[in-house]
Amino acid sequence: ARVVNDKLKLTADALYTQLRVNSRSNQLGYYTDPSDIVSATANGNGTVTHFVRSASGGLATDQIVFDSPRDAKTYQLALHARYTPDDRSVLDVDLSHSQAT
Numbered sequence: 001a002r003v004v005n006d007k008l009k010l011t012a013d014a015l016y017t018q019l020r021v022n023s024r025s026n027q028l029g030y031y032t033d034p035s036d037i038v039s040a041t042a043n044g045n046g047t048v049t050h051f052v053r054s055a056s057g058g059l060a061t062d063q064i065v066f067d068s069p070r071d072a073k074t075y076q077l078a079l080h081a082r083y084t085p086d087d088r089s090v091l092d093v094d095l096s097h098s099q100a101t
Contacts, residue, residue, distance in 0.1 A: 007084050015076040015098075027064040032057055074100045 002010045036057025041050040053059075078096040085091075 009082045011080040013076075013078040013080075015074065017072075017074040019070065019072040021068075021070045023068045023070075025064070025066055025068065029062045029064065031060040031062065072101065074098065 002012075004010060032053055036053045038052045038054050040048050040052075043049050076096065076098040078094070080095075081093045083091040083093075
């Protein structure tokens, strides 16, 4: 805080944050044609826990690898001014600007 005189006080604030994350996902999936399913068993939640396919049905395998980089930054500037012209009056002004990427 900076007191300009006994009637005016100025306060300035600044904020900067940065987050860098680089994650890699490696997934393996197996796919079949639903028409190849001969029978299926579901649990009480309705989730299939076991199924039998026909011998002639195909099974596809997929490996999915992808990167998810993230670089996030936040900037914020603020200014507060308090003007007290007399014992009965006070004027407060707040200004701020922020940006995030």
